[in-house]
Amino acid sequence: MTSPTEISARYDLTNGIFNDIAARYERTNTLVSIGLNRLWQRRLIRQVQKVPHLRILDLACGTGTLTRKLARLAGAQVTGLDPSDSMLKEARRRNPEYRTSADKSSTPDRPDIVYQKGYAESLPFADKSFQVITVSYGIRNFADRDAAFRQALRVLEPAGNLFILEFTLKAKPGAGMPIQRFYIHRVLPLLGWLSTGKKDAYDYLRNTIAWFPPPQMICRELEEAGFVQVSYTRLSPGVVVLFTGQKNGDDK
Numbered sequence: 151m152t153s154p155t156e157i158s159a160r161y162d163l164t165n166g167i168f169n170d171i172a173a174r175y176e177r178t179n180t181l182v183s184i185g186l187n188r189l190w191q192r193r194l195i196r197q198v199q200k201v202p203h204l205r206i207l208d209l210a211c212g213t214g215t216l217t218r219k220l221a222r223l224a225g226a227q228v229t230g231l232d233p234s235d236s237m238l239k240e241a242r243r244r245n246p247e248y249r250t251s252a253d254k255s256s257t258p259d260r261p262d263i264v265y266q267k268g269y270a271e272s273l274p275f276a277d278k279s280f281q282v283i284t285v286s287y288g289i290r291n292f293a294d295r296d297a298a299f300r301q302a303l304r305v306l307e308p309a310g311n312l313f314i315l316e317f318t319l320k321a322k323p324g325a326g327m328p329i330q331r332f333y334i335h336r337v338l339p340l341l342g343w344l345s346t347g348k349k350d351a352y353d354y355l356r357n358t359i360a361w362f363p364p365p366q367m368i369c370r371e372l373e374e375a376g377f378v379q380v381s382y383t384r385l386s387p388g389v390v391v392l393f394t395g396q397k398n399g400d401d402k
């Protein structure tokens with residue numbers, strides 16, 4: 151179990167990093183993923199479209215890259231939650247309502263998206279509030295994954311679905327592995343540093359990917375937290391995995 155002191159230190163670290171890079175985050179993300187992020191998020195959205203998705207929580211929404219795409223799904227009402235003030239500010243700045251508003255001191259939410267500050271480990275929502283929860287490149291940063299997974303289960307309605315995108319390297323030597331490692335250890339931190347001028351942030355990114363557990367372990371953690379139908383798919387060219395899990399339909 152993660153102690154309250156460790157959790158608070160982790161919150162300080164990640165908030166510092168994401169507040170620092172917020173203004174250039176989206177541009178850098180496209181650059182370091184060589185544009186593939188769009189394809190990976192499209193794969194996730196295709197899965198979301200297959201299940202009931204009128205109430206969606208986009209956890210660790212950051213600047214809202216995925217949140218905005220989810221809000222385009224017919225009838226979907228999306229809540230984007232993130233602890234970083236600067237990432238949320240950037241997310242709101244990208245709302246058309248903000249761009250056309252004369253009063254730039256306020257950043258109104260759009261009707262189909264609500265951005266809210268909060269942590270995955272203590273979600274500020276009632277039980278069974280959402281049909282779908284998405285997390286893209288968020289779980290690597292969580293201070294306590296087990297607490298976050300249990301909270302996600304709590305706020306999902308019965309038979310609700312969880313979709314997670316995350317970077318994970320192949321554990322076993324094989325085709326593509328040296329290229330993956332070269333990309334994560336050398337190319338990604340260098341591009342991130344050049345694009346934002348923040349070396350620490352992209353060293354952090356490299357380290358959290360390099361130390362991240364293999365997908366089988368994340369699946370086990372999701373099952374231990376209570377998710378069923380847990381599975382994962384490695385997305386081409388192999389550095390990103392899409393996890394899926396469901397809340398038991400009998401959980402009334």
Ligand SMILES: C[S@@+](CC[C@H](N)C(=O)[O-])C[C@H]1O[C@@H](n2cnc3c(N)ncnc32)[C@H](O)[C@@H]1O
Pocket residue numbers: 164165168179209210211212213214215216231232233234237268269270271285286287288291292293
């Ligand atoms: C790499 S960004 C991903 C942003 C967005 N989902 C995307 O796809 O671009 C990771 C986000 O996780 C957020 N984060 C870090 N710790 C968190 C926590 N404990 N609970 C929720 N979000 C957290 C950060 O503030 C940051 O915005």
